Amino acid sequence: MNYRLMTIDYKLWTINLILHRKFKKMSVHKKFKRITTHALQAMKARGERISMLTAYDYSMAKILDAGGVDVLLVGDSASNVMAGHETTLPITLNEMIYHASSVVRAVERALVVVDLPFGCYQGNSREALASTIRIMKESGAHAVKMEGGKEIQESVERVLSAGVPVMGHLGLMPQSIYKFGTYTVRAKEEVEAEQLIEDTKLLQEIGCFAIVLEKIPAELGKQVSEMLDIPTIGIGGGQHTDGQVLVTHDMLGITKDFHPRFLRRYAELFDVVKDAVERYTADVKNRDFPNDKEQY
Ligand code: KIV
Numbered sequence: 001m002n003y004r005l006m007t008i009d010y011k012l013w014t015i016n017l018i019l020h021r022k023f024k025k026m027s028v029h030k031k032f033k034r035i036t037t038h039a040l041q042a043m044k045a046r047g048e049r050i051s052m053l054t055a056y057d058y059s060m061a062k063i064l065d066a067g068g069v070d071v072l073l074v075g076d077s078a079s080n081v082m083a084g085h086e087t088t089l090p091i092t093l094n095e096m097i098y099h100a101s102s103v104v105r106a107v108e109r110a111l112v113v114v115d116l117p118f119g120c121y122q123g124n125s126r127e128a129l130a131s132t133i134r135i136m137k138e139s140g141a142h143a144v145k146m147e148g149g150k151e152i153q154e155s156v157e158r159v160l161s162a163g164v165p166v167m168g169h170l171g172l173m174p175q176s177i178y179k180f181g182t183y184t185v186r187a188k189e190e191v192e193a194e195q196l197i198e199d200t201k202l203l204q205e206i207g208c209f210a211i212v213l214e215k216i217p218a219e220l221g222k223q224v225s226e227m228l229d230i231p232t233i234g235i236g237g238g239q240h241t242d243g244q245v246l247v248t249h250d251m252l253g254i255t256k257d258f259h260p261r262f263l264r265r266y267a268e269l270f271d272v273v274k275d276a277v278e279r280y281t282a283d284v285k286n287r288d289f290p291n292d293k294e295q296y
Contacts, residue, residue, distance in 0.1 A: 035111040037209040044231040050243025056099040061106035074100040076115040081249040088174045089118045100139035114141045118175040121155040128155035147173035149199025160207045168203040172215035187216045213237035236262030
């Protein structure tokens with residue numbers, strides 16, 4: 001064989017190998033790049049919106065993570081959409097840990113935040129820390145979320161002092177539904193709006209990494225988001241918050257009878273699944289399933 005051709009061939013092979021190694025490294029790096037609280041802060045700084053959805057189980061969390069959502073919230077809305085309770089109050093710490101650990105096992109990229117359930121932190125900061133430590137140790141989650149402002153300051157501070165990132169939650173707080181008496185928009189009046197602004201400042205000051213703003217006027221969402229350095233995540237908080245969150249079962253149309261103004265449905269999965277079940281049932285009844293090729 002011609003020596004010059006052999007040398008060119010060898011050079012091309014070497015370049016190929018180097019490029020292959022470089023790109024393989026890059027794609028692996030990209031695949032496993034995890035979202036951290038610092039990444040969310042950087043997103044706010046460069047004006048990139050943050051996407052957050054709820055997740056309660058392994059299979060759905062895998063799909064949501066593959067879809068590129070930045071934050072998965074193991075919300076206590078599991079009490080409603082997974083367990084069928086009317087409110088978020090009945091869900092227990094053990095149940096939240098079960099949901100959270102299923103989600104954590106599925107996720108490669110998203111930040112996993114877990115709601116501290118009702119009764120595990122209000123009025124008792126030691127219990128807040130003990131509940132948080134159980135969540136972090138037993139589920140492997142990355143952060144917790146708590147509803148409230150000044151009234152839960154001690155709990156938030158104690159959890160933060162253990163090195164666990166805390167996401168705040170203000171506006172409509174479903175764990176306080178019996179105090180509010182209704183799920184309507186919060187902070188429409190000046191006094192409540194002022195209190196909310198003070199609470200957001202306090203949560204930022206003591207070290208929360210982000211705050212959920214639920215069902216408040218868009219103008220207030222804008223004011224707070226512009227005022228704070230940490231990201232705000234809205235659910236019915238208008239278009240100016242730094243990110244948005246929806247309950248996955250609502251946005252996928254798995255739940256049917258919930259139509260708040262802030263909800264955009266991206267699929268009608270109730271109908272899709274019902275149709276599949278109807279066709280399967282008909283095939284079984286008609287002895288059409290399984291056929292010759294679907295058996296051993
Ligand atoms: O539990 C939940 O799903 C939540 C969201 C509504 C923010 O707290």
